[in-house]
Amino acid sequence: xxxxxxxxxxxxxxxxxxxxxxxxxxxxxxxxxxxxxxxxxxxxxxxxxxxxxxxxxxxxxxxxxxxxxxxxxxxxxxxxxxxxxxxxxxxxxxxxxxxxxxxxxxxxxxxxxxxxxxxxxxxxxxxxxxxxxxxxxxxxxxxxxxxxxxxxxxxxxxxxxxxxxxxxxxxxxxxxxxxxxxxxxxxxxxxxxxxxxxxxxxxxxxxxxxxxxxxxxxxxxxxxxxxxxxxxxxxxxxxxxxxxxxxxxxxxxxxxxxxxxxxxxxxxxxxxxxxxxxxxxxxxxxxxxxxxxxxxxxxxxxxxxxxxxxxxxxxxxxxxxxxxxxxxxxxxxxxxxxxxxxxxxxxxxxxxxxxxxxxxxxxxxxxxxxxxxxxxxxxxxxxxxxxxxxxxxxxxxxxxxxxxxxxxxxxxxxxxxxxxx
Numbered sequence: 001x002x003x004x005x006x007x008x009x010x011x012x013x014x015x016x017x018x019x020x021x022x023x024x025x026x027x028x029x030x031x032x033x034x035x036x037x038x039x040x041x042x043x044x045x046x047x048x049x050x051x052x053x054x055x056x057x058x059x060x061x062x063x064x065x066x067x068x069x070x071x072x073x074x075x076x077x078x079x080x081x082x083x084x085x086x087x088x089x090x091x092x093x094x095x096x097x098x099x100x101x102x103x104x105x106x107x108x109x110x111x112x113x114x115x116x117x118x119x120x121x122x123x124x125x126x127x128x129x130x131x132x133x134x135x136x137x138x139x140x141x142x143x144x145x146x147x148x149x150x151x152x153x154x155x156x157x158x159x160x161x162x163x164x165x166x167x168x169x170x171x172x173x174x175x176x177x178x179x180x181x182x183x184x185x186x187x188x189x190x191x192x193x194x195x196x197x198x199x200x201x202x203x204x205x206x207x208x209x210x211x212x213x214x215x216x217x218x219x220x221x222x223x224x225x226x227x228x229x230x231x232x233x234x235x236x237x238x239x240x241x242x243x244x245x246x247x248x249x250x251x252x253x254x255x256x257x258x259x260x261x262x263x264x265x266x267x268x269x270x271x272x273x274x275x276x277x278x279x280x281x282x283x284x285x286x287x288x289x290x291x292x293x294x295x296x297x298x299x300x301x302x303x304x305x306x307x308x309x310x311x312x313x314x315x316x317x318x319x320x321x322x323x324x325x326x327x328x329x330x331x332x333x334x335x336x337x338x339x340x341x342x343x344x345x346x347x348x349x350x351x352x353x354x355x356x357x358x359x360x361x362x363x364x365x366x367x368x369x370x371x372x373x374x375x376x377x378x379x380x381x382x383x384x385x386x387x388x389x390x391x392x393x394x395x396x397x398x399x400x401x402x403x404x405x406x407x408x409x410x411x412x413x414x415x416x417x418x419x420x421x
Contacts, residue, residue, distance in 0.1 A: 091136035110292030231392035257403035286366035300360035
């Protein structure tokens, strides 16, 4: 449950789980921003979303263009939630509970404390809970679509491994900005993206054009994709930016999803020829409606004392751990590679000596205790290399696949935009 899985990387508004709670109840009759297949998007929804993303928006002001991009974002989320429900995808009560408890833990409180925080900001708890449920549905829908539409052939894996070997295992990383214009009409989209490119002479120009015109999910953040490893980017992007200097406009590039412009902010290289792996076992305790965060920490401390006194880690993990993926195995997670776990987990794992048990520590998932059983340098078996290659190829393809899927949802839906102001 600690893995940085697909759902976490693709949630459009996952910041809402860790940022200050939003979605305040309207104090007057709401205006109507849009309708998506009979589902209303209210002005209060737009204002609430702006509060979530405000710190990441250049300038931090709700301009007309930011308003339009937020409405676009909310429309796409509504389309995805509708799709998930039609496909029979559900978010269980326990899944929603765990997500909300993760928020509470980030505020160092329990569920009652979170409810009070929400109430202090005029936020209706039921509405907040519905937002969390929608985020889970969107994550599951995206994962399902990616798994059903992306395939990786043996030849692709072979080609990837050969290229990786030719590069001497030197893995470049890029910090990029991105603009996409979707191509329902290819000639029209090409003309539009070329007109956008003509307006870009600096990074600030790119930011302004991304906010005003991009149809990508990071548009309101100036198209900022953050740092991406080369093997996690679409090959179209990697090939185009690899030889470019920092501060360079790249494109237009054409794909099945439309036309793309990239701005190279920074580049760096990382030697990944040697990679340390850690064999670790894990015990997780989650706060819940019955046991608050303080009581959960106290139980973790009690179990830690028993372990120090000689109790068997695997036995306690089978009895107490609430990590569904490892409990049956006595908490054994096997060999863990860097970047697989959330930061708090990885930091504690790295500083715990082999043969030792960590102090209890907290992450967004609850309270953890680790037992480090061994360390080794990168497992270079063919099986591991091929699995990593397949995962990287899947990552390269998923952005285009999900963009195409969203275009299909838009084309099939009734969307009535009431205001762009």
